[in-house]
Amino acid sequence: MAELQGLGAQLSEAERAGVEIVAISPDSNEHSQKVAEALRVGYRFVADHDLAVTRRYGLVHAHGGADGQDVPRPATVVLDRDGVVRWFSVSRNLQVRPDPNDVLRVVRGL
């Protein structure tokens, strides 16, 4: 959430209208959607319950969860209007996220 908050806070209304931020997680996302609405940031939260999409992206951390379950590796990907990857960052430490300024720089340069 810290990354999403940082990103949303820095995108102006105009930019937010021009960029879609899609947050993907295996968890039920009604709570996340409520949090996002409370923070007034326009994210789409989608659920990948069986991690099928996360697996196709090569972003699964096998048995990385507290109960030994598979979990996603935190990652941020920027796609341009043609749907092509222009930048991405995959975390190597759960506590660390890409600096929202880095993400914004890429988005503004599209």
Next chain:
Amino acid sequence: MLSSRASRLDDRGYHAPVTSGRLALLSVLTAVGAVAGYTSLLRIAMVRNHPEGYVIAFALATALATLAVARARSRRWIAWLALGFSSLLLVAGAWFNFVGARVPDTPSALRVGERPPDFTLPDASGRPVSLADYRGRKPVVLVFYRGYW
């Protein structure tokens, strides 16, 4: 037997046991300050992306407490308590940062200049969201995350 007041006037001089107490206090403040600072400033990328900072702070707190134990003349338990507290945080913090929070660094399917796999997933209202819907319309920032982070 020397009185507690007179025991301060040893060959180290008047200040030794007072210094021990201050060092123990400084140690605890450093450790608690690191925890409070990190958790309250998580929103700031510079803080969040350098978690090794709290491990360094815990190491500093442990060093200060060790010094407090070495300098203690009376009421040693205060210094030992500070040492126990700071070294516990150091071990736990170092384990979490270097082991517990580690994510494997295997290559993903993402490649700059290529399109990633398309998908259709339900949003919070159950409506399907497809990546292909945005092609030709808007840039997209995909954020894969877990839990509350």
